[in-house]
């Protein structure tokens with residue numbers, strides 16, 4: 220049980236964490252801060268936070284748990300803003316979709332205090348952002364990846380794992396590097412392709428007419444193209460090396476398929492489609508709701 224959550228970034232992810240923690244009876248009070256005072260006020264009016272803080276530093280004051288739920292590019296500035304009030308008793312976590320950049324920022328800013336910070340990525344979310352979409356069930360049944368480094372305090376790592384487990388999450392541990400390599404493949408590349416596909420269609424003279432004819436397959440395939448542009452800009456730039464490597468592999472696979480179509484090689488084409496179809500049919504998502 221925590222006395223006070225200091226929430227920095229009262230949006231979808233942060234707001235959902237505050238609501239889930241409150242509902243589980245795991246926190247007495249939530250003090251929140253967001254870049255725009257209007258967001259912080261909305262979070263208070265919605266009951267997501269109890270007290271509005273005028274700065275990130277004041278949100279951390281008196282907290283025994285801190286969640287940084289801002290765009291990944293704002294993590295370093297946020298850590299700088301709060302570092303003077305960090306104590307070894309505090310559990311500090313983030314929810315960023317990339318981990319190498321976040322861990323590097325934490326090492327640079329927190330230095331000897333870096334052990335208090337437990338990097339986390341809940342594999343949960345939706346294409347809608349903002350506190351108005353915060354949902355206490357967002358994390359239920361989802362995976363949370365923790366990417367501790369050698370200096371992460373064991374007590375904080377255990378507390379972080381126990382907290383996410385208490386919210387119904389399945390906690391997995393891996394290195395920041397393995398995390399970013401895996402999520403480039405299963406999250407960042409699919410988003411890149413979905414954005415590219417939408418623009419490919421609408422960039423054609425009859426693109427809008429084509430869109431009006433699209434069915435459920437197109438809807439399912441492109442759901443994630445409606446995601447927040449600033450968040451995805453940051454994620455893609457933060458994980459650029461891994462993402463570009465995955466994009467290169469994808470381009471080669473696409474080119475191989477194109478060649479088969481061009482040369483009329485139906486047998487080879489069917490073989491590759493069959494392989495993909497079997498893999499997809501046998502794949503089971505660890506969590507039971509859509510996530511990215």
Ligand code: NAP
Pocket residue numbers: 227228229230231232233252253254255256258275288289290291293296297314315316317340341342343344345346347348349350447450454511
């Ligand atoms: P969001 O709904 O847009 O919330 C982000 C919040 O951060 C907003 O309230 C924003 O405030 C605030 N903020 C932005 N810059 C800030 C700063 N410098 N200091 C303090 N607050 C700041 O976005 P989200 O979906 O919750 O994403 C937050 C994090 O979760 C990102 O790092 C993302 O990578 C990660 N994540 C997202 C998903 C997903 O599906 N959405 C899934 C997994 C992980 P204003 O309202 O004032 O702009």
